[in-house]
Amino acid sequence: MSLRIALLGTLAHHGPATGYELAKRFDTSINLAWQAKHGQIYPELARMVKSGAVTVENAGDGRGRKVYTVTDAGRREITEWVNGDDLYRGVRNESALRGFLVTLLPPREAAAVMRAEEARHAAKLAEVEHLKEEVEARTAPDDPFGRYALELGLRNATMMRDWAAETAKDLENKAEKEDRR
Amino acid sequence: MSLRIALLGTLAHHGPATGYELAKRFDTSINLAWQAKHGQIYPELARMVKSGAVTVENAGDGRGRKVYTVTDAGRREITEWVNGDDLYRGVRNESALRGFLVTLLPPREAAAVMRAEEARHAAKLAEVEHLKEEVEARTAPDDPFGRYALELGLRNATMMRDWAAETAKDLENKAEKEDRR
DNA sequence: TGCGACATGTAACATGTTACATGATTCT
DNA sequence: AGAATCATGTAACATGTTACATGTCGCA
Structure with missing residues (x-):
């Protein structure tokens, strides 16, 4: 769930991006809150398209880039999660x-x-x-x-x-x- | 790996225990460092017996309690891990x-x-x-x-x-x- | 006698990591 | 031409959670 929210949040703030770009963003400041490798990101993006939280667009270049954009439903998901009290997944330190x-x-x-x-x-x-x-x-x-x-x-x-x-x-x-x- | 070490450490400090007891110890102070449910603990104990880090003994009561004890090899594993620099599994906060x-x-x-x-x-x-x-x-x-x-x-x-x-x-x-x- | 705690185990599922597989573009 | 980076995807594996399944013991 939280990975999904992290991806939606990044898309909401920085605007549309490809899976590759999202993977790289997890190396910047959001790294202190959440992280994921591309092996987890691509399948999650596919699921989010299915459920309507994001839309895809083929960039049309030879590399087959796919640009993802948050939908209103996706934004609602973020707001709900932020207002929830999802906390303290087991501490492992x-x-x-x-x-x-x-x-x-x-x-x-x-x-x-x-x-x-x-x-x-x-x-x-x-x-x-x-x-x-x-x-x-x-x-x-x-x-x-x-x-x-x-x-x-x-x-x-x-x-x-x-x-x-x-x-x-x-x-x-x-x-x-x-x-x- | 770390679950294994957490279990070995608890056995080393408090002495022999059953899987059930180990599961309950994760609700006490070690909870701030590590946790696990019995669904993960029992299989791990079985693996540790196989690899020689612990030994089992049937308590012989009707409940089929099994008491686990750390071996010298198990103690060595703890020392090695503590001296290693296993750190910073991805932060997820x-x-x-x-x-x-x-x-x-x-x-x-x-x-x-x-x-x-x-x-x-x-x-x-x-x-x-x-x-x-x-x-x-x-x-x-x-x-x-x-x-x-x-x-x-x-x-x-x-x-x-x-x-x-x-x-x-x-x-x-x-x-x-x-x-x- | 029935309930709650004791006690062990497995199966199904969710999450996360690493390795494998493929191909395009850019820079030197 | 070759290397690095861009780009997507899947498969195998490790870890962790929840639910299912079964049975015992002590106590009210």
Whole structure:
């Protein structure tokens, strides 16, 4: 369902696009909210044509490009979904799982694992900051599309990095205490 | 892969358990890191027996309970996974998607959507706080298993709630500005 | 005795990823 | 001419959810 809404939303905001273009948009700011590969996108577009949420048009070029456009029914679907309370699909977070399991290791090793985790999140944060600059350079300053999600991506990466750092610190303290014994 | 690790980790920390018990543990603190239903757990346990990560024993009671125990090979799998950098399976976040699409609505409606989002995250935060108290009452104060993940869950819910609130505020400001025009 | 929790398992389905397959256009 | 990118699609597989199917045990 959510993939469908993500595709409709992108079409509603940026205008008609091909499946290929939609796939590439999942590499930009919307990446922080949703993603999909073309192997999932093409079948979904076909389903949406059938159900009337979008229309197709053959671009008529040799490549067989197909341009998709949202219909009013499609726009209604977006509004309904946004107003719904679809939330919390099961959380599945490898970092949190690592935070869980790390206590099975001796504190020194555990701390090293969390320092590595911190580094990964710091790198992710830099990535999001870069993406933000890119988006800001490309879009009008008063166009908030993607801004809110970008802000969330930034906060999330920061939060994860700090959590990993503090967890590492805590484990390092524990290791030291153990040494003194 | 991660489900397998989550199951092994739980067995390693709490000791041998049945599939049913493992399923119930996914409703406690590990819920903030990973989850699974019994429909996924039983087949996975069968696979792990085959590959030697766990052993089974029939409890011998009429209910046909089967108790699973981690093997050394299973423990090794955990350590390897924790030390790996398995991270960032595609982010799929309905809240962020809502933050994306909300700008397609008029500011007043959009603000209402984000206020509802704020309320959902505030409720989630309360839930995690409650879970934390429960865990703290049940486990020894120096047993950090689950504590780090719980802390992350707390931070995440707080971050999401604040983000939703600030986004709502921004949209409310926009609506007001529009009214004055 | 009947209900709810305990207990295991499978089947059907939905979602998501990777690999395979094919061909056009553009740039060097 | 060859490589990279554009462009669409399907098949095989992995993961996750829901529904179906079956039976036990403890308690009111």
